[in-house]
Amino acid sequence: MxxxxxxxxxxxxxxxxxxxxxxxxxxxxxxxxxxxxxxxxxxxxxxxxxxxxxxxxxxxxxxxxxxxxxxxxxxxxxxxxxxxxxxxxxxxxxxxxxxxxxxxxxxxxxxxxxxxxxxxxxxxxxxxxxxxxxxxxxxxxxxxxxxxxxxxxxxxxxxxxxxxxxxxPSVVGPVQKSEALRRQLGLREEELLCVFLGMLSPGRGIEEMVEAFRQLPDDKHVVFVGHGVLRECLSADAQTHRNIHVLPPVAGSEVVSYASGADVGVVISAGKSLSYRYSLPNKLFEYAHAGLPVIVSDLPEFRNFVEREGLGWVIPPTPDALRDLVLGLSREQVRRMPKRETSPPSxxxxxxxxxxxxxxxxxxxxx
Structure with a gap:
């Protein structure tokens, strides 16, 4: 806010x-x-x-x-x-x-x-x-x-x-890609990294993401960047699962460059309330400016965003759907995806x- x-x-x-x-x-x-x-x-x-x-x-x-x-x-x-x-x-x-x-x-x-x-x-x-x-x-x-x-x-x-x-987000000029996030997590070159930015609170699909990555192999990673009431639970999962990570938020001016070190941005809230169902969160625009394809749940604004930007996947907001999609993705496959033809809204x-x-x-x- x-x-x-x-x-x-x-x-x-x-x-x-x-x-x-x-x-x-x-x-x-x-x-x-x-x-x-x-x-x-x-x-x-x-x-x-x-x-x-x-x-x-x-x-x-x-x-x-x-x-x-x-x-x-x-x-x-x-x-x-x-x-x-x-x-x-x-x-x-x-x-x-x-x-x-x-x-x-x-x-x-x-x-x-x-x-x-x-x-x-x-x-x-x-x-x-x-x-x-x-x-x-x-x-x-x-x-x-x-x-x-x-x-x-x-x-x-x-x-x-x-x-x-x-x-x-406020973005002037091309975004400088950064490997700081991957270096901070100590990932190997071939390992896939998904990112979630924002408040770590219920109703945002975080629990579903954790459940999915608990079932994925160690070369499929997810990092939650933010703070909130779920941070303690996420930290406990990070202690027992090598591919789950939690990091504190970064300054707003650094978010896009920082997120560019990931491979895919994720937001799969279930939309139980109308506010969530009709939302268009800033993290979607941050992912786009960071050059990331996105995985989103099938909500009106999310689907419109993916269809307009032309780079991403729309899935049901369930652990199984996310697990099955990420399991079939490799970092090399994601990097070969076509780039956006126009700059995202800023x-x-x-x-x-x-x-x-x-x-x-x-x-x-x-x-």
Whole structure:
């Protein structure tokens, strides 16, 4: 979330739509990702700390009113900003209140299908839908990350305005291939390496990937690059299986080059929630820019991506399907696959859509 928010802030600054961008977040006690331009982008984390990951969602929701109060105290006396951006549904209530108090504009950046998140119980999902439906009339415009999610929102809120701004990485010029990842893992030249980038949490196909690679020979490797609640379990599997690896995340500016040391990118989430089913994660674009073919599950945006980019496989999101596919792949076979004829979408090609929204909001009536 932070990297997308920073890119949006830099786009506003570089285009002249803003002179200063400030981010207010929760003080979770962890070191936050540093902004790429600390002279113009400013991050402030406000108390109280949220309930830790893994705690009941009701407790995490219950901590929000105190954070709302901190945010309100922070900005209530100020009138020196022109646009408020809520980067998820949890921050939308206080953003709407601040919009009404400051009489400015409000942009809702839905980083996923916010009311249909993975793992939410029916009561929480119902409460989220009610809250969003009450707040949406106060939103001036909404950003979404895939066309499928935009279609869902347009059906639900036909009077609101939506723009798809995909969560693509910033890539300028050719990507320099790197063997750092393979060297770090100590792989032999002929050994195949699959990579998963991102949060290591349930619902993302990680458990299915582990089960598949437990059954594969030692020359078929998978590496999980990221952090999350599954990291400890993955580390235990890495201790007992030579072909399963876990590494910490790398800086966003280094992800694409780092991933280029792998042979295949994998994302086979089952899509149990609508948010996952309609998702178009940034890792797909990172794999593409790294020059990797991809293995994806048969979800609408995933299939469209593979058909559009023309390099990859679509499979059922099961351990058996992944195992059978990888078993028949060799590194030499993957390296002989045709290269992409055009450059994949990047933030540089996606940002004009965002700038169009900024321009529209700058010239619209207040509130």
């Amino acid at each position: 932070a990297s997308r928010a920073f890119r949006e802030g830099l786009a506003a600054l570089d285009s002249g739509h803003a002179e200063r961008v400030e981010y207010l977040g929760c003080d979770d006690g962890r070191s936050a990702e540093a902004p790429p331009d600390p002279g113009r982008l400013f991050v402030k984390r406000l108390p109280p700390p949220p309930s830790p990951p893994g705690s009941p969602r009701v407790l995490r929701i219950a901590s929000l009113p105190r954070w709302y109060a901190s945010v309100f105290r922070e900005v209530r006396r100020r009138r020196d900003f022109d646009l408020i951006i809520a980067h998820n549904l949890a921050s939308l209530p206080i953003a709407v209140l601040l919009k009404r108090v400051t009489r400015t504009r409000l942009l809702y950046d839905a980083h996923e299908l916010e009311t249909q998140r993975e793992g939410w119980s029916w009561p929480i999902r119902w409460a989220a839908q009610v809250a969003e439906s009450l707040l949406m009339p106060h939103v001036n415009h909404t950003l979404v990350v895939s066309d499928t999610i935009r279609a869902w929102y347009e059906r639900r809120y036909p009077k609101a305005g939506f723009t798809t701004v995909r969560n693509t 933030w540089e090609t996606e940002a004009p859509r965002l700038l169009g929204v900024y321009h529209m909001l700058a010239h619209s009536a207040d509130g």
